[in-house]
Amino acid sequence: MATYNKRGYKPKTKKEKEIEEEIEVGESTTAEVFESLDQGASRTEEWVEKNQKPILYGIVGILVVVLGYLAYTKFVVEPNEMEASTELSQAQENFTTALETTNTSVQDSLYQVALTGSNGKYGLLDIADNYGSTKAGNLAHYYAGMSYLEIKDYTKAIEHLQDFNADDMILAPLAKGAIGDAFMQLNQADEALGYYEKAAGMNPNDFTTPRFLLKAGVAAIELGQNDKAIKHLTKLKDSYADSDYAAQADLYLGKAQAGN
Known part of the structure; x- marks a missing residue:
């Protein structure tokens, strides 16, 4: 039986056939990927439906922690920082007075005032004890240590200076x-x-x-x-x-x- 080619028809080259095969494979792979994604999405939806309550409780728990932290910072930490800073300003002033005095006979007593306070005001020791978690409380350890160093109580000086960060x-x-x-x-x-x-x-x-x-x-x-x-x-x-x-x-x- 005789064969013939249509006018203008050219047989496909080996390279073209390979390209077509690759396209077909690619289309098949793409279809498989989308099918896999659809299956994964379905499983995810099913898991979410089954675990709605735990997920909700988890989200609520996170919100409670975040809001609690913000509230603690706003209503506890910040007020404590302000109180400690106010108390420390007077104690710092007493420390500076002791440091700058030229009257050595009263210098030790001035350092004691800085340490223990006066006129209803906290001294460095009270601030360090009551506001230890604040920046001012931490700084109080430094001034207390330096005060003890000046009055030659070296053991206490070391204790407070080591507590200073x-x-x-x-x-x-x-x-x-x-x-x-x-x-x-x-x-x-x-x-x-x-x-x-x-x-x-x-x-x-x-x-x-x-x-x-x-x-x-x-x-x-x-x-x-x-x-x-x-x-x-x-x-x-x-x-x-x-x-x-x-x-x-x-x-x-x-x-x-x-x-x-």
């Missing part, structure tokens, strides 16, 4: 360094050295860093750790040459070098 560029290293001062007064130079090193390494700046590098060098000399002393004092001279403390470094550096 801060990432402030100045207060944080000052608190660590003050703990070191208290330990030095208690003849625990090894503990003091550790705190001086922490203070010197916190938030490097031109005010606290050279101060505690010098103190760390002195404590290391007292402990006979001359290599460590040389390291701290050399860093002080090299990195903070314009500091007032750098002028004192040569004296102690000479002692450390002589001890090696």
Whole structure:
């Protein structure tokens, strides 16, 4: 039997046939995907219908927690912060008065007033106890620790300064360094050295860093750790040459070098 081609008809190439096959496969796969999605959606709808109450309870629970937190912040935390801040302002004023007085005979009593309060006003200890969760309560620990340091109650100074939490560029290293001062007064130079090193390494700046590098060098000399002393004092001279403390470094550096 004879065969013929229609006018203009061209046999499909192998490449065209492959493309058609790919299209057919793609259409089949797409149909399967949509069918799978439809089945998944149906199962999801069924699950939601079966679990409406637990879902609702869960949403309500989340709302209760969020609203409770907002209410607690608005009606408890914020008022406490304001009260603590008001109380702290008077205690800070008493602390500053004690710090700036030139009459050393009454200085200790002024620090005691800052600690315990007067005229119905809370002192630093009351603020730390009653508002410990507030920023002002936390700051009260710092001032209380510094007050105890000034009146030479070093154990209590350490307790309060260790309870003080801060990432402030100045207060944080000052608190660590003050703990070191208290330990030095208690003849625990090894503990003091550790705190001086922490203070010197916190938030490097031109005010606290050279101060505690010098103190760390002195404590290391007292402990006979001359290599460590040389390291701290050399860093002080090299990195903070314009500091007032750098002028004192040569004296102690000479002692450390002589001890090696």
